[in-house]
Amino acid sequence: MRSKTRRAALAALCAGALTLSAAACGSDDDSSEGGSGTTITWWHNSNNEPGMGYYEQVAKDFEADHPGVDIEISAMAHEDMVSKLAAGFQSGDIPDIYMERGGGELADHVEAGLVRDISDDASEEIEKIGGSVAGWQVDGQTYALPFSLGVVGFWYNTELFEEAGITAPPTTLDELGDAVTKLKDAGIDPISVGAGDKWPAAHYWYYTAMRECSQDVLSDAVTSLDFSDPCFEKAGEDVETILGWEPFNPGFLTTPAQEGATSASGLLATGKVAMEMQGHWEPGVMQGLTDDGKGLGDKTGWFPFPSIDGQSGDPAAALGGGDAWAVSDGAPDEAVDFVKYLLSDDVQIGFAENSMGLPTNSAASGSVADPALAGLLEVRDAAPYVQLYFDTAFGTSVGGAMNDEIALLFAGEASPQDVVDATQAAADQES
Amino acid sequence: MTHEGATGPVAPTLTEVVTRRDERRVAPRPVGTGWRQRLEIVMFVSPALALMAVFILWPVLSAVRMSFYRWKGFGPMDQWVGLNNYRLVLQDEVFTDAVMHNFTIVVLSILIQLPLGLGLALLLNRRIRGRGLLRTIVFVPYVVAEVIAGVIWFQLLQPQYGVVDTVLTNIGLTPPEQGFLGTPDLALPTVFVVLTWKYLGLAVLLFLAGLQGVPDELYEAAQLDGASWWQTQRRVAIPLIGPTIRTWAFLSIIGSLQQFDMIWVLTHGGPANRTTTMATYLVEQGTERGNYGIAGAASVLLFVIAFVTAVAYQLIVLRRDTKVDR
Numbered sequence: 001m002r003s004k005t006r007r008a009a010l011a012a013l014c015a016g017a018l019t020l021s022a023a024a025c026g027s028d029d030d031s032s033e034g035g036s037g038t039t040i041t042w043w044h045n046s047n048n049e050p051g052m053g054y055y056e057q058v059a060k061d062f063e064a065d066h067p068g069v070d071i072e073i074s075a076m077a078h079e080d081m082v083s084k085l086a087a088g089f090q091s092g093d094i095p096d097i098y099m100e101r102g103g104g105e106l107a108d109h110v111e112a113g114l115v116r117d118i119s120d121d122a123s124e125e126i127e128k129i130g131g132s133v134a135g136w137q138v139d140g141q142t143y144a145l146p147f148s149l150g151v152v153g154f155w156y157n158t159e160l161f162e163e164a165g166i167t168a169p170p171t172t173l174d175e176l177g178d179a180v181t182k183l184k185d186a187g188i189d190p191i192s193v194g195a196g197d198k199w200p201a202a203h204y205w206y207y208t209a210m211r212e213c214s215q216d217v218l219s220d221a222v223t224s225l226d227f228s229d230p231c232f233e234k235a236g237e238d239v240e241t242i243l244g245w246e247p248f249n250p251g252f253l254t255t256p257a258q259e260g261a262t263s264a265s266g267l268l269a270t271g272k273v274a275m276e277m278q279g280h281w282e283p284g285v286m287q288g289l290t291d292d293g294k295g296l297g298d299k300t301g302w303f304p305f306p307s308i309d310g311q312s313g314d315p316a317a318a319l320g321g322g323d324a325w326a327v328s329d330g331a332p333d334e335a336v337d338f339v340k341y342l343l344s345d346d347v348q349i350g351f352a353e354n355s356m357g358l359p360t361n362s363a364a365s366g367s368v369a370d371p372a373l374a375g376l377l378e379v380r381d382a383a384p385y386v387q388l389y390f391d392t393a394f395g396t397s398v399g400g401a402m403n404d405e406i407a408l409l410f411a412g413e414a415s416p417q418d419v420v421d422a423t424q425a426a427a428d429q430e431s
Numbered sequence: 432m433t434h435e436g437a438t439g440p441v442a443p444t445l446t447e448v449v450t451r452r453d454e455r456r457v458a459p460r461p462v463g464t465g466w467r468q469r470l471e472i473v474m475f476v477s478p479a480l481a482l483m484a485v486f487i488l489w490p491v492l493s494a495v496r497m498s499f500y501r502w503k504g505f506g507p508m509d510q511w512v513g514l515n516n517y518r519l520v521l522q523d524e525v526f527t528d529a530v531m532h533n534f535t536i537v538v539l540s541i542l543i544q545l546p547l548g549l550g551l552a553l554l555l556n557r558r559i560r561g562r563g564l565l566r567t568i569v570f571v572p573y574v575v576a577e578v579i580a581g582v583i584w585f586q587l588l589q590p591q592y593g594v595v596d597t598v599l600t601n602i603g604l605t606p607p608e609q610g611f612l613g614t615p616d617l618a619l620p621t622v623f624v625v626l627t628w629k630y631l632g633l634a635v636l637l638f639l640a641g642l643q644g645v646p647d648e649l650y651e652a653a654q655l656d657g658a659s660w661w662q663t664q665r666r667v668a669i670p671l672i673g674p675t676i677r678t679w680a681f682l683s684i685i686g687s688l689q690q691f692d693m694i695w696v697l698t699h700g701g702p703a704n705r706t707t708t709m710a711t712y713l714v715e716q717g718t719e720r721g722n723y724g725i726a727g728a729a730s731v732l733l734f735v736i737a738f739v740t741a742v743a744y745q746l747i748v749l750r751r752d753t754k755v756d757r
Contacts, residue, residue: 088503108721113508161634196699251590251610253702262589272592397503400720404525404704411615411703429519 007387023041039070040335041095044086047079050354058350062341069334089114096331097339099323100144102135103388104395106326116327121336125343129360136324145343148356148357149322150280151204151380152389156371159273160188160303172236176306183274192249192273194257194264197408198403199391202251203241203277205419206319206390209235211311215385218313222393225427227420231312236416238308239409249273252413257428258285258345269295277305279321280358280376302372304379318383321392322358332341394427401426459489490678491734497727504721515726526729530698530736532619536687536708541680547627548634549676555663556642557637566639572628573632581696584625588612588697600720612698615705622706623695627695630686641675642668652752674752681744686735 042059046052052075058237059071074095076084081099088094092109094114109115119126121141126142136144146173156169161179164186170176183190195201210218213231221227249255249267256263257278263374268276271284276282284293307315325339341347346363351357355370358377365381368374380386391399405422415424498517501510520526531711555566572580587594590610599606607614611621645668669676691710694700698708700715707715709729717726 086504092505108503109505163472196701197481249591250608251613253609253613253615254698255613262586262592267654319450396721400715407701408495408703412703413615413703 008329023209034049037070038068038332038334039072040097040332041072041074041336042097043074043076043081044099044339045076045081046356047075047077051356052355053301054350054356057290058342058347059338062338066334066337068337094328096335097325098328100136100326100413101321101392102144102146102324103295103392104397105392105397106136106143108395110138110141110143111328114329116329116331116336117141117143118145118327118336118339121333122340122343123133124378125340128362129343132322132360132386135321135386135393136326144324144326145339146322146324146360147342147348147351149320149360149380149386150358151320151376151383151386152207152277152279153302153304153376153379154275154277155268155282155286155296156275156301157271157273157299159299160271161301163272164188170306172306173241173308174211177245180245183192184247186370188408189249189267189273190245190247190275191257192264192276193252193269193410194255195248195252195407196254197257198407199389200257200278201410202266202391202403202406203319204239205235205409206275206387207305208238208308209303210317210319210387211308211313211315212238213242214312215314215317218387221329223331225398225424225430227424229428232420232423233416236419239406240416243410243412249414253407259291261289263289264287265289271296278371279314283370283372284355299370302376314384316379318380318386319389320380320386321389322360394423395430398423398426398430462567482586494727497723498731499727502723502725503749504717504723510728512724516724517732519725520728520732525704526709526712528704528708530705531714533688533690533708533736535619536623536626536690537684540626540687541621544627544631544634544683545676545680547629548679549638549669551631551635552638552642553668556639556668566635569635570632572629573636575629577629577692579631580625580694581693584628584699585612588621600726609702613702615703618702619703622694625697626690626693628648634683637679638672639676641672644670676753677748680750681741684744685737685741688733688740701723 001068013275024414026395039094043393044055044056049176055075056073059073063069063071078329085094085098089112100109100115107117122142122145125145129146132146133142134148136142138148150365154169160183161169164179164182166179166182170179178384180190183359193204211228212234213221217231221229221232223236249264249272252264255267258265260266264277264281265285266289267273268282269289283295283300290294303317325342327335327339343361345363348359348361349367352359352364352367353369355368355373358368358373358380359365362381365377368377387393391403393399394402400417401425402419405414409416451508462689496506498509499513500508501512502508542751551569555562555569559565588596588611590596590606590608590613596606596610607617611617649667649671650663653667658666684721691714694706694708694711695714698706700711713726713729713733716722716729720732
């Protein structure tokens with residue numbers, strides 16, 4: 001009996017402590033505004049300067065215009081954010097504003113009722129962003145606003161190209177083959193690829209598929225998950241052609257994409273290879289991998305994926321993807337307002353000026369300072385359509401199976417038909 | 432029991448004790464120690480039990496539950512698929528290959544690490560110069576965290592730029608073009624070499640401890656009988672540390688079946704799925720692909736395989752250590 005009362009007393013004490021600490025936290029929150037108090041939680045991955053400070057300022061500006069609104073920012077490293085979000089989706093405890101990569105992943109979140117439909121609330125912004133928003137639409141409804149959208153292409157070392165006697169960046173697959181030969185003759189490893197992480201290798205197949213397949217076939221495949229069109233097999237054959245040149249860095253099968261000096265990005269950043277096909281984030285990644293923090297510096301060049309003879313796809317179509325702000329289900333209306341504010345001309349211009357990404361608001365296009373990125377932006381804006389990375393578009397399950405098989409293709413252990421079959425098999429599991 | 436009996440004026444028989452204890456249990460208000468003792472046990476055990484329930488039992492049960500659903504990791508778990516996930520896993524060549532890789536590691540560990548570990552232990556058990564230093568060197572890899580060791584070896588084994596390749600090139604050998612970890616046929620053997628480097632220390636440590644328990648008189652007696660050093664080891668020392676060897680083998684088998692960290696760091700299961708294990712398969716399917724149902728089924732299969740192996744080993748090999756012979 002005595003122990004019981006003691007335990008009860010202990011419980012009461014704990015509860016009391018909890019209330020006290022909660023009250024303490026509460027009073028902290030209220031002291032800043034003292035008003036009605038709407039708190040918006042916001043997670044983002046700009047955890048380095050200038051991005052982190054810029055976003056803090058943006059939030060402060062918004063708070064000043066909206067009395068009573070308090071924005072609670074959590075800036076974390078990308079990987080941390082992704083795993084915290086995954087845990088959040090499991091428990092249903094997600095922040096009011098978070099990043100969505102679109103495609104099949106978003107469709108799953110929508111199906112689970114985790115994301116707020118902002119089609120009507122943000123119709124103006126959606127119209128302004130234009131076609132790029134397609135990757136974040138499910139059944140015609142929009143669930144997130146892309147704030148940065150990049151395309152994949154070849155990043156190259158202009159100095160090494162010169163050294164090998166390559167005068168202009170290749171525009172066709174044959175020219176790319178010639179460039180590889182010239183680089184090899186000059187004793188330079190032509191291309192690095194982080195096939196250890198699979199997706200960098202898979203990007204080759206995505207691009208050849210985009211060249212070989214017409215837009216109709218592709219958009220059909222994304223919705224119906226039917227890969228029977230022969231163009232998908234041809235995509236694999238093109239990859240085999242590229243592999244036949246043996247253009248990749250030694251050990252590419254286990255090379256990681258971005259970690260360390262011997263990763264694919266590290267090899268390009270340190271002048272060990274001449275080029276790498278990567279997304280728009282590459283300059284930033286390379287900066288982090290060099291001691292002086294400059295990456296390739298002014299030796300950085302960029303050219304789009306070349307066209308392929310006899311292709312059915314649009315030669316200007318680009319593979320890409322990006323990040324969008326999504327509002328979770330049940331978040332306050334002010335969260336939608338804040339997301340709209342994040343896409344406004346002012347905020348996007350500042351976003352571009354701080355080199356935080358590639359703005360989707362055309363008003364900010366002129367503010368991208370980096371010349372290589374500006375060139376990339378031109379290609380993106382001139383593209384008839386930007387195809388979302390297939391693995392993102394199809395969702396992790398089909399995308400993962402697809403990437404796995406493409407990695408096997410790179411290892412010489414799968415045929416072009418195997419890639420199609422494995423993808424189809426995973427897609428059939430989905431239905 | 433004898434203790435309780437001693438409290439009575441006359442030592443009671445066994446049945447008496449039992450009945451007395453039963454009486455005590457039904458007594459209306461026990462003044463003695465019965466319920467109090469039980470309460471004490473409950474109080475001491477319950478924190479541990481609660482922790483086990485929350486961190487072991489509950490996750491295990493939810494993995495089992497997950498294995499019967501198609502579930503992406505969020506939203507309601509309501510798509511019951513019966514045994515379909517198990518069918519998918521068992522039909523997946525990547526998983527069956529992974530099981531093969533696990534058992535390859537099991538067999539290689541016994542075949543290679545056992546003689547190597549035993550040899551080193553016998554050597555280090557002799558009074559030789561720098562014995563302490565040698566023992567430390569052998570044991571240090573085991574103390575290093577597996578992930579750290581993995582990262583170091585990953586760097587050493589870098590094709591072209593790594594230390595291993597540089598050394599090989601300098602002495603005129605041609606290292607494999609894709610590197611040791613990147614060449615499909617060399618990847619698993621290379622991983623095994625690293626695992627041996629990592630875990631040999633444990634074998635040596637255990638065997639040394641076992642050898643220290645062998646009484647000196649036995650060695651002396653053997654010497655008096657004219658046995659050579661090698662004969663002494665083979666006929667006296669090794670048989671006497673049999674139980675230690677069998678326990679080490681048990682730990683090694685279970686560890687090999689659950690191998691994850693080192694492979695995840697070194698190869699991620701690649702190249703071309705040549706180094707996947709059951710654990711890397713289920714992590715890949717679960718957290719990477721969002722197929723939590725399939726991951727659940729794979730984890731249950733891993734549990735069953737490890738459990739059956741462990742029980743079989745207990746019954747067949749370890750039984751001779753636990754039963755009283757001689």
